[in-house]
Amino acid sequence: MLTVPPYDVLRQRRSEKWSGLAPGVIGATVAELDFELASPIAAVLHEAVDRGDLGYAPGVSPQLRAAFTGFADRRLRWRVDPDQLTLVPEVLIGLIELCRVLAPGGKVGFATAGYPPFLLQLPAAGFAVRHLQLRPDDSFDLDRLTAELRDGLRVLILASPHNPTGRVLPRAELEQIAEVCAEYDAWVLADEIHAPLVLPGAEFVPWLEVSDAARRHGIALTSASKAFNLAGLKCALVVTASDRAQDVVRRLPFTADQVGLLGLLAAETAFAEGDAWLDALIAQLDRNRTLIGERLPDGISWSPPQATYLGWLDCAGLGLAPDPAAFFLREAKVALGAGSDYDPAARDRVRLNFGTGAEQLGEILDRMASALAS
Secondary structure (H helix, E strand, O other), rough: OOOOOOOOOOOOOOOOOOOOOOOOOOEEEOOOOOEEEEEHHHHHHHHHHHOOHHHEOOOOOHHHHHHHHHHHHHHHOOOOOOHHHHEEEEEEHHHHHHHHHHOOOOOEEEEOOOOOHHHHHHHHOEEEHHHEEOOOOOOOOOHHHHHHHHOOEEEEEEOOOOOOOOOOOOHHHHHHHHHHHOOOOEEEEOOOOOOHOOOOOOOOOHHHHHHHHHOOEEEEEOHHHHOOOHHHHEEEEEEEHHHHHHHHHHOOOOOOHOEEEHHHHHHHHHHHHHHHHHHHHHHHHHHHHHHHHOOOOOOOOOOOEEEEEEEEEHHHHHHOOOOHHHHHHHHHHHEEEHHOOOOOOOOOOOEEOOOOOOOHHHHHHHHHHHHOOO
């Protein structure tokens, strides 16, 4: 059974989601979970601290290779070659450095709405960024992708499952993306950090299981950080399935000691021993998804996510643009993600983090409804 600490204990957390909030505000912004850590992970971290084991990471350990390949096989139906795993500090850093190798100063694209650091950090790293606007049903716009490839797009960053919509891309759509990118000799970097969080009713297809074209022209990146709430520990994996892709990864500038040792130990344990906790998390998120559907305030609509613990809420019917998040922070004391952070055109949207207990989620929804009613 998952537990959420009391509100006053959550407010003592110093991570981004909970720090800096005014008194009485509930944080529902940054993609962090409120649940207590899985006990095997907490135990291995305490043991490391107790023995003073806080040095440099030694590289991809045999334990991590075995743990991740086993996890991928049994939970994601993904056969991973343990010799094609590479450590990086985090998925975003890995993405940026792979783009530097593949398209220095060139054109990099991703679907919008998109993860805010894509919008901020890729341009700052010197890339010409291309936004591929999702279709109204949140599906990928293949016509737009083809046009951008013709215009010189060299790398597509594919968030799969997608953040913030929570959509799980079907195999047929992934196959089409792979084929068109291969046709123009472009690369796909698949950000699969939310893959362990696919909810009942959807089926995740790993990029490297899509096709030969996907394997030859693609690289996957993942981590235990989102599913097990370990973002601060800095440990992620780059996964390849072709010699061509592995040659690219060998050109990355990282050394193993740039990865957090505690992150390595936690990832080993999460992938090897975290199934029961993860099953309980997915069950709770599924119940939370139902609760939102039942109690979403009038005037707000959404497409229930197929994965993640993030709700992409449409507030267009409320007349709160350009910043409905500011309204709910001021009037409801609920901190939500501003839609314009994910897409400059999404001024009517907010992102709700529902990775919390049902009681606190109910309080969030009640506060939002009361603010609108008053």
